Amino acid sequence: MFVRPPAEIGMAEQDVDTPALIIDLDVFEANLAHMAETVRSLGIAHRPHAKTHKSADIARRQVAAGAVGQCCQKVGEAEVLVAGGVQDILVSNQIVGQRKIDRLAALAREARIAVCVDDAQNVADLSAAARRFGTELDVLVEIDIGAERCGTMPGAPAVTLAQQVAAAPSLTFAGLQAYQGRAQHIRGHGERRQAILHAAKLVRETVAALEAAGLACRLVTGAGTGTYPFEAETGVWNEIQAGSYCFMDADYQLNLDADGEQDATFRQSLFVLATVMSRPTRDRAVTDAGLKAASVDSGLPRPAGLEDVTYVGASDEHGTLTLGPRAPELALGQKLRLVPGHCDPTVNLHDWYVGIRNGTVETIWPVGARGAGF
Amino acid sequence: MFVRPPAEIGMAEQDVDTPALIIDLDVFEANLAHMAETVRSLGIAHRPHAKTHKSADIARRQVAAGAVGQCCQKVGEAEVLVAGGVQDILVSNQIVGQRKIDRLAALAREARIAVCVDDAQNVADLSAAARRFGTELDVLVEIDIGAERCGTMPGAPAVTLAQQVAAAPSLTFAGLQAYQGRAQHIRGHGERRQAILHAAKLVRETVAALEAAGLACRLVTGAGTGTYPFEAETGVWNEIQAGSYCFMDADYQLNLDADGEQDATFRQSLFVLATVMSRPTRDRAVTDAGLKAASVDSGLPRPAGLEDVTYVGASDEHGTLTLGPRAPELALGQKLRLVPGHCDPTVNLHDWYVGIRNGTVETIWPVGARGAGF
Secondary structure, three states: OOOOOOOOOOOEHHHOOOOEEEEEHHHHHHHHHHHHHHHHHHOOEEOOEOOOOOOHHHHHHHHHOOOOOEEEOOHHHHHHHHHOOOOEEEEEEEOOOHHHHHHHHHHOOOOEEEEEEOOHHHHHHHHHHHHHHOOOEEEEEEEOOOOOOOOEOOOHHHHHHHHHHHHOOOEEEEEEEOOOHHHOOOOOHHHHHHHHHHHHHHHHHHHHHHHHOOOOOOEEEEOOOOOHHHHHHHOOOOEEOOOHHHOOOOOHHHOEOOOOOEOOOOOOOEEEEEEEEEEEEOOEEEEOOOOOOOOOOOOOOEEOOOOOEEEEEEOOOOEEEEEOOOOOOOOOOOEEEEEOOOHHHHHOOOOEEEEEEOOEEEEEEEOOOOOOOO | OOOOOOOOOOOEHHHOOOOEEEEEHHHHHHHHHHHHHHHHHHOOEEOOEHHHHOOHHHHHHHHHOOOOOEEEOOHHHHHHHHHOOOOEEEEEEEOOOHHHHHHHHHHOOOOEEEEEEOOHHHHHHHHHHHHHHOOOEEEEEEEOOOOOOOOEOOOHHHHHHHHHHHHOOOEEEEEEEOOOHHHOOOOOHHHHHHHHHHHHHHHHHHHHHHHHOOOOOOEEEEOOOOOHHHHHHHOOOOEEOOOHHHOOOOOHHHOEOOOOOEOOOOOOOEEEEEEEEEEEEOOEEEEOOOOOOOOOOOOOOEEOOOOOEEEEEEOOOOEEEEEOOOOOOOOOOOEEEEEOOOHHHHHOOOOEEEEEEOOEEEEEEEOOOOOOOO
């Protein structure tokens, strides 16, 4: 329920208890610096998504590097971020249900809070709660630009909803949420770009229709780690939400760059540290990191820096490795780093980040919003 | 990190905040009673696996129903169970690493603790720690009877290791851990039974070889919800470890009984309660329960009791439903129950169980060992 940290500051990485979520701090900081420099040169704002890291410690570092604030998906995440000092938050999601809406409206006493809508009744509910709490909420209309998940249709339906927002007491129409989630993991660079260029057309038309109706978009926000250069290129978005860039994962590393090579813009900084707990045969090693240590929804973890070692099966508490002829010995008790298949749900399995530099534990940060699902 | 409960005792299920892990208490209690009656009639002991529920509240109820104690996989789970009053625990797993071994040895001051081994050095490490802490550990030799994960080979290698255990100070050789994990989800009743009958031959031969070497097996333990009647039938095992029976999941419900029908011995008592948070189109509803609310390693969740509604996609915080022509309306804000694909890793995503009876919240139990991965 509330687990002690698996490490102490100053200990060697090899002494960290496992499974543990570790951050290579040099790579992590380089990822933050590279993104900060990139968005400056692109002339666009960056509001990193905290659904990836769920950590006010990381959020504050992103803001210090130039980010305008944070995105999150859940009211509970927003509460943790505000308590940790983040002053400008976009809940890039619909918040439905009286209890949640009340908490969101109350939170706007302490920070600038924006939220997304795709339904007129939800607009009315948000307005009523904000009035009751004496607060103001920024509201973005979410449009579906190809993800086929939430959001109104672009164009006229978005304008109608924006007008309802603009007319609602205690709400301010703040712009459009336009995120093409399905494009993030299209492997080919050209196909991925095309998906965003297609989406941009829908966003541009919607912005124009809103302007024709007298509604200015302060924010046009969206984009992820897989596509943000394309959103920036279109000039339609003025804010990007990329979050995974700080950690990366095995799935994102399958995306290709313009030369058809593995895109190496950001490097892997997040790992699940595991221990070899059984060596039953010459070609099999079993680690203590299974389904409860790394989410497998986007594929199995990948051992880092070990030749000819493959993670072939995850059960609840075990990860089975197959060792090929060129594999290292992997003795019982040996520690190894695993690259998680998907960083966001993997982070949500852990209570602590263990930050490593030069083989030593330098920092321990809580995953403050772990489990903050509502 | 430490999340408030999503409910209060006495509130209606419809008012529980979501996503929430709910237990249908009538079904849960019927599952416990049915298993207790079954193991009594089979003349076998039951040591339910706490890796499923991670809860001392549930463990105590299982013990009250006749269970001899609990299994778990991690030292952290054992600590939570002992603190919650469980007095007899088998860690059905190898514990490797000084820090973990020390905690395990220390815990044996407070409860009877057994642990599994498949390596001679690990036997020596356990012995040294138990001596240092002035405790005694029961030790089982794990044999691989077809799961191809941990464990020594049956027969002579198991005897050698058992002799090492028997000779080690502060350790008692307690028997065999023999779990055929791969057989649990073989769909056909006959094929599943055959896998266990094959495994039983290996266990029987190993027990005989141990006896020939003067080593009696107090415990021959294993079996899961998918196979325990077969282990009992062989007369080789004297203890079963079935754990999922108390909750069930979508994956276990695909197992067939002897008539080729869905096995209905145990009914679904565990659900993820979700809210419809977006209704963008006539045939699509989006819920607030995605990858961080239900583990999808064994398949997507299944909406319970809703005709023609299919959960078709899980993203981090969203679950997308497709509504067919006969589907109910599913208005924005409506709550629905989802059957998780796999109960164990789903439970590990939540901090609280919300126990429901007759539509009302009757109990709230912590998932006390959630995240206790080390």
